[in-house]
Amino acid sequence: MADADSQIEFLVNSKFYIEITLQGSLEKIDGYFMECSGLSRSQEAIEIVEVTPQVWGKSGSTKGRVIRTKIPGNSKSENITLKQGMNISMTMWNWFKAVEDGNWAEQFRDGDITVYDQGATEKARFRFNGAWPVRYKISDFKADGAEFAITELELSVTDFLRIS
Numbered sequence: 001m002a003d004a005d006s007q008i009e010f011l012v013n014s015k016f017y018i019e020i021t022l023q024g025s026l027e028k029i030d031g032y033f034m035e036c037s038g039l040s041r042s043q044e045a046i047e048i049v050e051v052t053p054q055v056w057g058k059s060g061s062t063k064g065r066v067i068r069t070k071i072p073g074n075s076k077s078e079n080i081t082l083k084q085g086m087n088i089s090m091t092m093w094n095w096f097k098a099v100e101d102g103n104w105a106e107q108f109r110d111g112d113i114t115v116y117d118q119g120a121t122e123k124a125r126f127r128f129n130g131a132w133p134v135r136y137k138i139s140d141f142k143a144d145g146a147e148f149a150i151t152e153l154e155l156s157v158t159d160f161l162r163i164s
Helices: 091-100
Strands: 016-020 035-037 041-056 062-077 080-085 109-116 122-138 150-156 159-162
Touching: 041 159, 091 122, 091 150
Parallel strands: none
Antiparallel strands: 016 109, 035 080, 041 062, 080 150, 109 122, 122 150, 122 159
């Protein structure tokens, strides 16, 4: 019988919190987000092709066998997209605008995405470093619509890491 610490717990995707602290913000909290996507880190596979002096072929007389080997290359973090209900706060727009106005080197921010279990206990934490907004988008407006207006912010990130 396994003890409680060694049991696997599956986490739901609706219990998360995103934390970004923006410099100079006067808001109590910089953003409440309803959706987060693009959480991905990958590693390139580099293929090396060598011609060896090995004998191959049916008659064994052909030399120069081609050997392909894959080795790990650079790691890459994908852009993260955050969605929130549109509100009156200018914080996210001002961040985007500061980058657009050429002040991008001072706008890099770090943040955490925390995942909770059903009992509201932190179970996983992911950190993104060097984030800056590359796209600010708002949802379409319709006279007969009843949905929330959505603000979408796409962040370029240097690193996306699981830290606990």
